[in-house]
Amino acid sequence: MAEAEPKIPGKLELFLGYAKIGLLGFGGVGPWSRHVIVEERKWLSERDYAEVLGLGQILPGPNVGNASVMIGRRFHGLAGSLIATSGLYIGPLCILILLSVLYDQFGTRPGVAPFMQGVAAAAAGMVIGTAIKMGQNLRPPPELILVGLLAVAGAAFLRLPLPLIVVVLAPLGIFLSLRRSWKRAP
Amino acid sequence: MTLLLQILLAFGTLSLLAIGGANAVLPEMHRLVVEVHGWMDDATFSQLFALAQAAPGPNILAASVMGWHIAGGAGMAMATIGMLLPAAILAYGMQGLTHRLRGNTWLKPAQFGLVPLAVGLIAGSGVIMAQAAGTNLLSFVIIAVSTIFVWRTKYSPLWVLAGGGALGLLLL
Numbered sequence: 138m139a140e141a142e143p144k145i146p147g148k149l150e151l152f153l154g155y156a157k158i159g160l161l162g163f164g165g166v167g168p169w170s171r172h173v174i175v176e177e178r179k180w181l182s183e184r185d186y187a188e189v190l191g192l193g194q195i196l197p198g199p200n201v202g203n204a205s206v207m208i209g210r211r212f213h214g215l216a217g218s219l220i221a222t223s224g225l226y227i228g229p230l231c232i233l234i235l236l237s238v239l240y241d242q243f244g245t246r247p248g249v250a251p252f253m254q255g256v257a258a259a260a261a262g263m264v265i266g267t268a269i270k271m272g273q274n275l276r277p278p279p280e281l282i283l284v285g286l287l288a289v290a291g292a293a294f295l296r297l298p299l300p301l302i303v304v305v306l307a308p309l310g311i312f313l314s315l316r317r318s319w320k321r322a323p
Numbered sequence: 324m325t326l327l328l329q330i331l332l333a334f335g336t337l338s339l340l341a342i343g344g345a346n347a348v349l350p351e352m353h354r355l356v357v358e359v360h361g362w363m364d365d366a367t368f369s370q371l372f373a374l375a376q377a378a379p380g381p382n383i384l385a386a387s388v389m390g391w392h393i394a395g396g397a398g399m400a401m402a403t404i405g406m407l408l409p410a411a412i413l414a415y416g417m418q419g420l421t422h423r424l425r426g427n428t429w430l431k432p433a434q435f436g437l438v439p440l441a442v443g444l445i446a447g448s449g450v451i452m453a454q455a456a457g458t459n460l461l462s463f464v465i466i467a468v469s470t471i472f473v474w475r476t477k478y479s480p481l482w483v484l485a486g487g488g489a490l491g492l493l494l495l
Contacts (some may be wrong), residue, residue, distance in 0.1 A: 143328070143363075158381065158439030159381075160379050160380070161379060161448035161481060162379045162381065162412065163378075163379045163484055164378050165379050165381070165382055165447055165448070165452075166379075166380060168473065168480055169480065172479070172480060176477055180358065182423075182439075183348025187435075187438045187441060187442065188431075188434040188437070188438060189436060190419055190438075191434060191435075191436075191437030191438045191440060191441040192414075192421065192434065192437060193441075194342075194437060194440055194441045194444060195342065195437060195440075196342070196410060196413050196414055196417060197338060197339050197340060197341045197342050197409070197413065198338060198341050198383070198406075198407070198409075198413070198414065199341070199381045199383045199409065199411045200441065201381060201406065202381055202410065202411070202426075202468045203410060203411070203412075203414035204414075204415075204416050206411050206414035206418065207414055207415075207417065207449055210396065210418040210419070211418060211422075215415075217413055218411070222407070222411060224401060225380075226381070226403070228380065229378060229379050229380020229390070230380070230384065230387060230399075230403065231489070232377065232378050232379060232380070232392075233374075233380070233384055233387055233388055233391075234391070234396075234399070236361060236378055236388075237374075237388055237391045237392070237399075239476075239481075240432075244449030246324065246376050246495075248333065248351070248486070251491045251492055251494075251495035252488045252489075252491050252492045253488075253491070254456065254458070254491045254495050255461065255462070255487040255488045255489070255490050255491020255492065255495060256455065256487050256488040256491065257351055257452070257456040257484065257487075257489055258453075258456040258462040258463075258465035258469070258482055258491070259465050259466070259469040259483045259484045259485060259487025259488070260451075260452060260456070260465045260469075260472065260487075261400065261449055261450075261452035261453035261455075261456045261457075261468050261469070262465065262467065262468065262470040262471075262476070262483065262487075263449075263467050263470075263480045263483060263484070264382045264445060264446075264448060264452060264467040264473035265446060265449035265453065265466075265469065265470045265473075265474075266469065266470040266472065267373045267445060267473055267474075268442050268445040268446035268449055269470070270428070270473065270475045271442050271445070272442050272446075272472050273474075275438060275442070277435075277438065277439055277466075279388050279419070281360070281420060281435075282438045282439065284439040284443065285440070285442050285446070286443065287444035288439065288442075288443025288444050288446075288447060289444075289446045289447045289450065290445045290447075291382070291447070292443070292444055292447030292448065292450075292451070293447040293448075293450035293451050293454075294450075295329070295339025295485035297364065298341055299444070300340075300342045302340050302440075302444070303440065304339075305439055305441055306439075306440045306443075307436075307451030308438035310438070310439050310440050311433045311436035311437065312436055314432045314433065314435045315429060315433055315436065316434050317429070317432070318428075318429070318431075318432035
């Protein structure tokens with residue numbers, strides 16, 4: 138896949154990019170994080186981004202939040218981590234303070250519930266579409282696609298605890314990926 | 324032990340258990356906040372979690388809303404710091420580790436081995452969200468259109484969220 142050379146963001150751009158991810162992240166920040174970092178601002182290639190996200194996934198905490206710490210450090214050290222992370226959380230926190238204050242006063246206004254239902258449905262599609270797009274762009278070998286499908290099945294259909302899925306599938310994925318690279322380069 | 328310190332410790336513990344993010348620790352969060360500490364009742368807990376999901380930003384910020392409910396601004400600060408800091412320190416160390424190991428030929432393939440897990444869990448949470456949101460025919464149409472739009476185009480996903488909300492307002 139032909140990809141443009143990744144562009145290293147300055148500190149202000151890192152902050153603004155992450156502020157955008159946080160503020161637009163309705164229904165979860167995952168799709169927005171990828172959209173801004175890979176598609177819109179081209180800080181990382183699809184593969185680099187997916188690898189950072191994979192590490193963020195096996196660590197505790199939200200994977201996008203962990204990715205913000207790692208991506209921030211990669212570009213600007215400790216300052217970068219702080220800039221990216223505060224950018225990600227500061228906007229949503231302000232909105233949550235506002236919502237917490239309004240919560241008691243305006244409980245169930247007519248029109249709010251159907252609107253939120255429509256947004257929730259669109260958000261679900263947005264998350265599924267993002268996963269399909271990443272899978273398509275990354276073109277993993279068949280055995281890794283199988284690991285991905287097992288993760289979908291475990292999380293969505295069997296409803297297994299996520300730590301269990303991670304403990305089983307992370308070593309399996311690493312093993313299969315290493316085995317393939319050993320076979321290619323003896 | 325003061326209330327604020329208790330909040331900090333409770334959410335700090337949760338932070339280290341949250342492999343897979345907010346939805347993964349939801350049961351444990353409920354146990355600590357409702358059953359162990361008795362900071363709120365069941366109904367309040369669900370409403371606050373829904374509130375955090377409706378707002379933009381990482382869903383882990385549900386912790387912040389709970390902190391606010393328990394002890395106002397200071398409670399929110401303690402819950403947020405507790406939830407974010409331990410995990411962030413680990414992630415910071417992990418980035419340093421991969422940077423030091425970058426010369427090793429096995430690092431890239433090993434890291435790529437985690438990619439299917441990451442992408443699979445994204446797809447999985449999308450399916451879980453779809454199961455919750457798909458209450459009638461129109462919502463399934465919105466889910467399908469939104470999936471195809473985000474998959475096949477490079478336009479901002481904001482369009483489908485706004486469109487979904489507008490359709491919901493008009494038709495649901």
